Amino acid sequence: MSEFSKALSISTSGLQAQASRLRHLSENISNADTPGYRRKMIPFDTRMQNGVSQVEVGRMTLDDRPLERVFDPAHPMADATGHYEGSNVELLIELADAREAQRSYEANLKMFEQARQMSSGLMQLLRR
Amino acid sequence: MFQGLTVFETAYAMAVHAGQKQAVVAQNVANADTPGYVARDLPSFKDIYAPAESSRVVARATREGHMHGHTSDARTLMETDNSFASPDGNSVSIDAEMLRATDAKRQHDRSLAIYRSALSVLRSSLGRQ
Numbered sequence: 001m002s003e004f005s006k007a008l009s010i011s012t013s014g015l016q017a018q019a020s021r022l023r024h025l026s027e028n029i030s031n032a033d034t035p036g037y038r039r040k041m042i043p044f045d046t047r048m049q050n051g052v053s054q055v056e057v058g059r060m061t062l063d064d065r066p067l068e069r070v071f072d073p074a075h076p077m078a079d080a081t082g083h084y085e086g087s088n089v090e091l092l093i094e095l096a097d098a099r100e101a102q103r104s105y106e107a108n109l110k111m112f113e114q115a116r117q118m119s120s121g122l123m124q125l126l127r128r
Numbered sequence: 129m130f131q132g133l134t135v136f137e138t139a140y141a142m143a144v145h146a147g148q149k150q151a152v153v154a155q156n157v158a159n160a161d162t163p164g165y166v167a168r169d170l171p172s173f174k175d176i177y178a179p180a181e182s183s184r185v186v187a188r189a190t191r192e193g194h195m196h197g198h199t200s201d202a203r204t205l206m207e208t209d210n211s212f213a214s215p216d217g218n219s220v221s222i223d224a225e226m227l228r229a230t231d232a233k234r235q236h237d238r239s240l241a242i243y244r245s246a247l248s249v250l251r252s253s254l255g256r257q
Binding site for chain 2: 002003004006007008010011013014017018021043044045046052053054055100101103104107108110111112114115117118121122124125
């Protein structure tokens with residue numbers, strides 16, 4: 001495995017990890033108003049493969065913070081006190097996280113593009 | 129005459145080093161959000177390159193690792209300064225990595241330019257264009 005293909009495979013693993021993070025974030029955001037929905041979180045981990053440490057997305061876990069109690073007596077799921085349990089998603093956190101995921105995705109993409117440019121520059125030597 | 133031309137060997141070693149550096153930077157960037165990951169770096173080309181034995185007084189290496197440099201296994205990874213690690217223990221700084229990546233790209237371009245120009249000198253010495 002040459003250095004460039006190593007670099008490309010590492011960048012690809014980073015892109016996949018960030019994309020899967022973004023997918024979970026959008027699930028969280030779209031379910032922000034679903035009663036009883038718990039926020040999904042995915043851990044990032046390093047995995048050695050072929051002598052390079054790639055990024056790996058671990059098992060998804062649910063956030064076990066208490067659900068938000070919303071007062072709405074007219075809601076079909078309201079209990080005797082007029083409250084029902086909403087989701088524990090906080091939009092601000094999700095949006096900040098999404099922005100970070102985007103930034104990291106772009107950084108990985110730039111690294112991928114650069115490794116590609118370097119290897120095609122090498123190929124230009126043969127072309128004459 | 130055409131064996132062991134130092135300029136080609138140097139340009140080759142420089143390009144290899146730039147490629148390794150690019151791989152290390154890509155690894156750091158990919159792990160920019162992994163908790164506990166410590167950023168790594170390669171020593172600079174200037175520090176690790178020792179010219180091949182053909183161009184200087186030869187000292188024979190009797191054991192692997194006696195003479196570093198051209199044995200192509202110069203990638204001793206070192207950890208970067210991690211005093212700015214974030215609370216989850218990750219010490220990757222995207223901006224520093226971008227700087228290193230640009231360095232690697234420029235080094236690679238430079239080595240290829242040297243290689244190409246030496247190649248054209250060689251070609252014209254053979255009377256070809």
